[in-house]
Amino acid sequence: MDREAKNEKEENDREREKGVAAMVACYQGFDPAAYLQYNYMPPRADFDRQDSIVPWKLGCLHRAFTEGDMGGDVLVDVGSGPTLYQVLSGCEVFDTVFLTDFLEVNRQELRRWLQGEGYSSLDWTPYLQHVCKLEGRRPSAWTEKAARLRSVVSDILPIDVHLPRPLHPDSQLPTAGADCLVSCFCLESVSPDLASFTRALGHIRGLLRPGGHLLLIGALGESYYMGGPGVRIPVVPLDEAQVCASVRASGYTLVRLEVYTLPQGMMVGVDDVTGVFFVKARKP
């Protein structure tokens, strides 16, 4: 690499580090309870509304986890935040689940749920009941599903998707890697730009064994969201083509893309998201 190219690379690296550091600063005010209130209560989480976002997400995850092409023991959720919906189907398929997040406040929120009912900021019962219905079980089986999830969560780990190795080396992940990754509204919400989003996809790919699957849910057309009162967090605005290109450029085979377009009733003033994507991909 000649001197000029080396200088340009060093400048780009410095810019990238500044962008990532700025994102870290944005997240210092993240408020798990407020975030749950904004996004995981009606109308966005209304199980009686055909056009509600959360039932659409749960349907995508249920189909992806139960269509018969997944196997193994270990599921890792990347950037869990204070939410559990993303592993309610997967916990029936995998015997070991790792939840992960960058912030201790979110890891603490998840630990509170693990302690038992009534300790967490949101009542996840309607979610558990809805996924039981998707599985053809009676809604009252939600207590069995809650017990199953509590039994398979192996640890709640710190993670940073901007590191080439996002998890700490002694995180007890199998050497070969996880059998499945799920990640929802994380990478585009923590990356300063598209290149960083794509790089983070590459970093988490290293957590996955060859032949393992990635289930990715994220925001389309979003430039910011509120992570709490007065906590405005910038987001990389993505379109479908960029999502597919980044998934492929970071070394996955795209299995399918599903897209949800927000109706007016789902725009509640906490972000400017216009759609949600669901990607099922595979590490060759």
Ligand SMILES: C[S@@+](CC[C@H](N)C(=O)[O-])C[C@H]1O[C@@H](n2cnc3c(N)ncnc32)[C@H](O)[C@@H]1O
């Ligand atoms: C929009 S929230 C998504 C939460 C949840 N997965 C969901 O589906 O609602 C983004 C999450 O990314 C986490 N995060 C922030 N910086 C991160 C980083 N560098 N690496 C991994 N996660 C990060 C935040 O703490 C937050 O929980």
Ligand SMILES: O=[N+]([O-])c1ccc2c(c1)CN[C@@H](CO)C2
């Ligand atoms: O409607 N939802 O289910 C929902 C859930 C979480 C989030 C959004 C929408 C949109 N903003 C992202 C942050 O980038 C977080």
